[in-house]
Amino acid sequence: MILHIDMDAFFASIEQAVNPRLKGKPLIVGSRGNKLHTVVCAASYEAKRLGISSGMSTRDALRICPSLEFVPAEQGKYIWTSEQVLGLIKEHGYPVDYVSIDEFRLDVGALKNPVSLAKRIQEQIYANFNITASIGIAGNCLLAKLASKLNKPNGIAEITSENLVQVLNNTSADSLCGVGVKTESLLDAKGIKTCLDLYQKSPRFLEALFGKNGLNLYASLHSVESLEVSGEPEKPKSIGHSYTLPRSTKTPGFIRAWIRLLSEMVAQRLRQETLVSETVHLWLNGPEIGNFGAQKTFQIATDDGSEIYTRSLKIMVRGGLKEPKIRALGVTCGGLKVCQEGALFEEEKRRDRLLKVMDKINGRFGDSTIYPAQVTLTRKFQ
């Protein structure tokens, strides 16, 4: 048996929990501070009832409800709460996987009464954090996740062999995790509307349509999926940051300053996780170039922002981009390995000491207390 725990309107609920003035009000959390230039990251249930949903532009949301409360996202707060909730769930002694910031998966084996455990977890979360969660129970991960959405908010739903067919018949195929817009329209063309339609197809049919994904889908619907709860926290496979500028720019100095800032942000997180990266991926978007993405793997792994920056510029040069007009850009590091201590050369030792001191200062006085001078240029382009 798997319990899938899904926090209700997580970011918005946290904001309402810490600020009683916001309780009961339509509220959105925006991914950025400027409430006219961002999208809805999370909407409170009061806002959802008005037709506001995450992903929507805040402009549209404000048109629907001009008195909407707007709070810019504060990731740190949500990560902290997420970790605390995870800790609570772990105390029950079953293997737990962290699925995303607001979702957890619990393998309770052949537990007799999973519903009462689900209730207890809901109560604990509410008692400690004043927020609610919905919990789905089923024989495997995909169905448990599907179940968690059936009774939102603050609900519990169980999919058993008795109600399986009925539940699948009542849910549309696109509510399955892994079925997005593209897959949905493919399914639609084949006359597949509900999960039950999908359930009745042969594995060969699904494989021909979606390859490996189709086989996985078949396996999960028929409760023989290979996905298991590992109970181990996963190491990240990539770490990246991206940013959309308020308007396009061609000025190389600005663009380089932004690439530098993003490189430094990524590097700082690498050091936090004691990881080093071999592969840099640079992503640029602009009105003339559309999306440009290129990556390169280097001999020596690094956690140094200035090195990641230099590598990013190499990728840009290699891509043959000559003074492109840029609207958005991103730097992502992959090929991650655990950092082995001990630099060989005096120069590297100096560099490591410098970075350590930098991290220490920023850790104590706030993230942008000390940074390379080049980054200052981004301040002139906010």
Add this chain to the structure above:
DNA sequence: TCTGGGGTCCTAGGACCC
């Protein structure tokens, strides 16, 4: 005047090795 930012996994082609 259109729309963020953080990720994962899969596929497919090319380069290269034995």
Add this chain to the structure above:
DNA sequence: TCTGGGGTCCTAGGACCC
């Protein structure tokens, strides 16, 4: 003149999730 089979790594791009 023509040419196997197996494998890994790298890169680009697409689909999907929250």
